[in-house]
Amino acid sequence: MASPTSNEFWAATFRARLSTLYPIHAHHAIPPGITPQTAEDETDAIKRVLADASAWRNSLVAPIMRLPPEIMSMIFEEYSSSELSPFRTWTTHAEYVRFRDYPKLIFGRQQLGWINVTHVCRRWREIALSTGTLWSVIDNSTIPRPFLDEILRRSLRSPLHFKIYTHCLKGNLLEDLENLIGADIGPRVQKLELYLSSVSPEASARRQEETRCLPLFLEYLWTQSTRVPRLESLTMEDYTESTSFLIRLKTENMPLLRSLTLDGPRLWTSSTVLHHMVHLDLGLYPDSPVHLHEIFQELRVVETINVVLIIDHSEWPSETAHSFSPVVLPRLTSLDFSALHISFLDLANILVVPATAHIKLHSLVRPTLPVSPFMHPIIRNFGGAARRPLALVFTTLPNTGLVLNLWVKALDWNRVWSASEEHIGCENSDGVQFAGDLPNFKLTFEEDSPELPPISRRTVPWQGLCLTELRDLAIQTEFAHVWTKHRWLATFREANKVTTLVARGTRAAISLLNALASPTIGKDVPPPSIQSDASLLPFLVVSEAQRACLGTSIADAQWDAAEPDALLFPQLDTIILRHLSVVYDEDRKVLANSDAFAILEALCERLEARRKQGAASVNLVEIPCFDDDQSRIAAVVDRLKAQAGVEAVRVVKIQLPAVYRYSEA
Amino acid sequence: MPTIVSVDDSTVPGEGSSRLLLLVSSDNKHIVVEEDIMSRSRFISKQVEGFEATSQRHAILLPFSSFVLNKVIEYCSHYRGYYLLEDDPDAAPPGRSPVREWDQEFLDVDRNMLLRIIKAAHYLEIKSLVGSCARAIADMIRGKTTEEMREILGVENDFTPEEEHSPSSKCTG
Numbered sequence: 161m162a163s164p165t166s167n168e169f170w171a172a173t174f175r176a177r178l179s180t181l182y183p184i185h186a187h188h189a190i191p192p193g194i195t196p197q198t199a200e201d202e203t204d205a206i207k208r209v210l211a212d213a214s215a216w217r218n219s220l221v222a223p224i225m226r227l228p229p230e231i232m233s234m235i236f237e238e239y240s241s242s243e244l245s246p247f248r249t250w251t252t253h254a255e256y257v258r259f260r261d262y263p264k265l266i267f268g269r270q271q272l273g274w275i276n277v278t279h280v281c282r283r284w285r286e287i288a289l290s291t292g293t294l295w296s297v298i299d300n301s302t303i304p305r306p307f308l309d310e311i312l313r314r315s316l317r318s319p320l321h322f323k324i325y326t327h328c329l330k331g332n333l334l335e336d337l338e339n340l341i342g343a344d345i346g347p348r349v350q351k352l353e354l355y356l357s358s359v360s361p362e363a364s365a366r367r368q369e370e371t372r373c374l375p376l377f378l379e380y381l382w383t384q385s386t387r388v389p390r391l392e393s394l395t396m397e398d399y400t401e402s403t404s405f406l407i408r409l410k411t412e413n414m415p416l417l418r419s420l421t422l423d424g425p426r427l428w429t430s431s432t433v434l435h436h437m438v439h440l441d442l443g444l445y446p447d448s449p450v451h452l453h454e455i456f457q458e459l460r461v462v463e464t465i466n467v468v469l470i471i472d473h474s475e476w477p478s479e480t481a482h483s484f485s486p487v488v489l490p491r492l493t494s495l496d497f498s499a500l501h502i503s504f505l506d507l508a509n510i511l512v513v514p515a516t517a518h519i520k521l522h523s524l525v526r527p528t529l530p531v532s533p534f535m536h537p538i539i540r541n542f543g544g545a546a547r548r549p550l551a552l553v554f555t556t557l558p559n560t561g562l563v564l565n566l567w568v569k570a571l572d573w574n575r576v577w578s579a580s581e582e583h584i585g586c587e588n589s590d591g592v593q594f595a596g597d598l599p600n601f602k603l604t605f606e607e608d609s610p611e612l613p614p615i616s617r618r619t620v621p622w623q624g625l626c627l628t629e630l631r632d633l634a635i636q637t638e639f640a641h642v643w644t645k646h647r648w649l650a651t652f653r654e655a656n657k658v659t660t661l662v663a664r665g666t667r668a669a670i671s672l673l674n675a676l677a678s679p680t681i682g683k684d685v686p687p688p689s690i691q692s693d694a695s696l697l698p699f700l701v702v703s704e705a706q707r708a709c710l711g712t713s714i715a716d717a718q719w720d721a722a723e724p725d726a727l728l729f730p731q732l733d734t735i736i737l738r739h740l741s742v743v744y745d746e747d748r749k750v751l752a753n754s755d756a757f758a759i760l761e762a763l764c765e766r767l768e769a770r771r772k773q774g775a776a777s778v779n780l781v782e783i784p785c786f787d788d789d790q791s792r793i794a795a796v797v798d799r800l801k802a803q804a805g806v807e808a809v810r811v812v813k814i815q816l817p818a819v820y821r822y823s824e825a
Numbered sequence: 826m827p828t829i830v831s832v833d834d835s836t837v838p839g840e841g842s843s844r845l846l847l848l849v850s851s852d853n854k855h856i857v858v859e860e861d862i863m864s865r866s867r868f869i870s871k872q873v874e875g876f877e878a879t880s881q882r883h884a885i886l887l888p889f890s891s892f893v894l895n896k897v898i899e900y901c902s903h904y905r906g907y908y909l910l911e912d913d914p915d916a917a918p919p920g921r922s923p924v925r926e927w928d929q930e931f932l933d934v935d936r937n938m939l940l941r942i943i944k945a946a947h948y949l950e951i952k953s954l955v956g957s958c959a960r961a962i963a964d965m966i967r968g969k970t971t972e973e974m975r976e977i978l979g980v981e982n983d984f985t986p987e988e989e990h991s992p993s994s995k996c997t998g
Contacts (some may be wrong), residue, residue, distance in 0.1 A: 204987075207986065208985055211984060211985045211988070214981045214982065215983035217981055218980050221979065222978060222979045222980045223936075223937055223940045223979070224940055224962075224980065226940075226944070227940065227944065228947065230947075231955065233945060234959040235963050238956075238960045238962075238963035239957075239966065239967055240957045263997045274967075276970065276971050276974065279971040279972055279984075279989065280974050280975055280978075280982075281980050281981070281982065281984070282983050283986060284980075691937070804882075
């Protein structure tokens with residue numbers, strides 16, 4: 161028997177559905193007995209039929225509808241679980257790249273943006289509503305109180321993850337807490353996070369309430385084995401300094417508790433709890449190294465440790481003042497340790513960890529610190545010389561000189577797989593990942609800090625970079641305050657595998673051009689003239705400190721007579737100059753128009769001179785230009801090709817919004 | 826369900842240091858692959874265990890095209906010898922599998938291909954690949970409005986007006 165045509169199929173379907181309805185035509189008189197309710201019922205029935213038809217169409221046409229429900233659940237769980245805290249940090253570069261452009265949905269209630277999937281179609285809604293784990297995160301800062309019960313209902317019997325922010329509980333604190341995690345809910349709680357209000361004058365009354373109620377609530381939770389028997393992970397964060405909480409956990413009432421996060425200056429737990437912890441995350445203001453040592457001594461089965469020590473270095477006694485016994489952590493796989501200063505040394509000195517453990521050290525670097533902990537031999541030899549490489553993260557005020565010096569040390573150790581720099585007050589930096597022993601090593605020097613006085617950079621002792629494998633060099637500043645010219649030479653003399661140079665900004669370009677010169681090649685490139693009219697790209701935004709830099713010549717311009725006259729970067733293949741050279745202030749007002757063409761002419765001179773010295777020709781030069789600079793740029797291009805032997809010149813045309821054009825200034 | 830058929834000795838390459846499997850796609854392409862490579866697939870592993878009880882050599886018929894199968898084999902080949910927690914049947918399932926850069930590039934394919942790969946991975950019980958695909962699809966719809974999701978995935982609104990404004994009605998029973 162032949163299959164029905166589409167028309168036949170739908171006609172039969174609708175006829176069956178509509179057969180019980182009255183025939184409706186606009187010109188028909190309303191049949192007797194039809195009430196408004198009847199008409200509405202019929203309308204609803206027709207809408208339902210149409211909706212069913214759409215559902216069938218989806219099943220037949222949309223490929224995603226043919227995925228099994230369990231896969232759709234996984235997709236929804238992926239979507240929902242990636243909408244995490246706005247304070248999350250990225251554990252991998254890939255993760256950072258994945259989320260950096262993600263709209264700011266993660267803030268506030270838009271954290272629940274994934275719920276949109278329940279509005280796409282019936283099938284998605286059915287799947288989402290039958291996937292209890294999707295609804296198992298109960299966050300009272302994002303879910304309004306009236307909907308909490310509904311969310312709990314949708315969580316079915318899934319284990320629950322509570323995130324409770326006390327500032328969102330407006331009533332009686334203890335009652336609210338006990339209502340949230342009542343006798344019926346407690347046995348399902350697998351993770352519990354408690355965030356205490358930050359204290360402020362107007363919140364002091366509330367703070368007193370918390371001080372009174374929270375210990376009671378905690379007692380309520382874990383004084384009976386039936387309250388939260390399945391609790392596996394507990395987090396408490398309290399950034400106020402006014403009150404201490406001793407977290408009296410009773411492990412016999414929480415036999416599954418294996419993960420503990422206590423983040424705050426005055427949160428402590430009893431030592432027996434630490435015996436069972438597999439994951440430990442502590443943010444501490446330890447009273448002394450002795451206290452820290454005591455904590456580590458209690459750990460028996462820990463696999464991952466994340467500790468942030470918050471203490472002013474001046475309060476921390478010298479490591480030589482204590483004599484600790486070793487702490488052996490045989491199961492450790494990951495140690496993530498942040499500290500300001502030499503508390504590193506105390507820890508590194510006593511920890512005995514497996515050689516396979518992944519160690520990541522963070523240090524806040526400040527100009528006032530006399531020495532970085534990373535420069536200490538104890539850290540250098542942490543875990544033994546043969547152990548796997550370290551990962552270092554420098555948290556610093558933007559201060560190129562200081563950070564560079566740390567990188568120098570790290571590279572010298574030849575143990576670092578990743579070093580990144582995070583600036584306080586700046587957005588999460590992309591970081592600079594490099595490895596001293598990899599051929600594709602890339603070093604990027606960040607822009608100088610306008611906030612710091614130059615003196616702090618001058619005082620940095622320079623040790624020399626280990627750059628024998630460097631291929632790409634990108635700089636975004638001029639290091640007159642850090643590197644005098646002979647240091648440029650000393651630094652880059654061994655970097656003879658560099659093939660690509662990238663300079664962003666006028667001063668960076670001058671630095672690079674001077675580095676391209678040898679003692680036998682002419683004079684220095686002068687600093688930019690602030691009177692010139694020529695301009696290319698106004699991306700530099702400067703503050704007072706940088707303005708001062710512009711007016712100075714490059715310090716220590718005298719060539720060191722002992723320097724060899726070999727050319728630097730003998731394998732140079734590509735030069736990229738960007739962001740030349742109008743200088744704007746913070747308000748995007750033109751401060752100075754430096755002479756970009758003087759820089760480009762200097763580039764021509766340098767390359768011509770290098771060619772005469774026997775250096776191989778550069779294959780590619782990239783320079784920027786405005787539309788109205790084209791005739792002058794054409795002359796530069798011709799010169800680069802004809803006289804400097806450059807194979808290709810890429811001119812990047814810059815289209816700027818009118819507001820940025822210097823002519824408006 | 827897969828069909829296991831007996832094949833001639835000539836169809837399956839000879840025994841070497843690593844045993845070879847013959848996979849037959851829905852478009853009847855015969856693909857020979859080392860057993861080691863496909864051991865990440867729980868489905869294949871179970872099939873191979875079944876083979877060991879008999880002396881016959883077998884081919885495994887799979888209900889997806891050779892194009893998709895080759896992609897899956899490419900994935901398995903890349904992670905040959907790697908330990909991935911999600912694929913460990915004895916390990917506790919991780920909450921979320923880590924983002925792997927290679928996977929992101931590997932799954933940079935068109936939407937229909939991505940859906941085919943996830944179905945194949947699900948069928949073959951390769952949890953790590955299913956997880957990566959699920960993440961890729963979630964990335965596709967992340968931050969989108971309902972209308973945008975429908976447009977991207979070719980789905981029609983099949984709610985009645987009442988249902989549309991009442992998420993918990995009807996569907997939850």
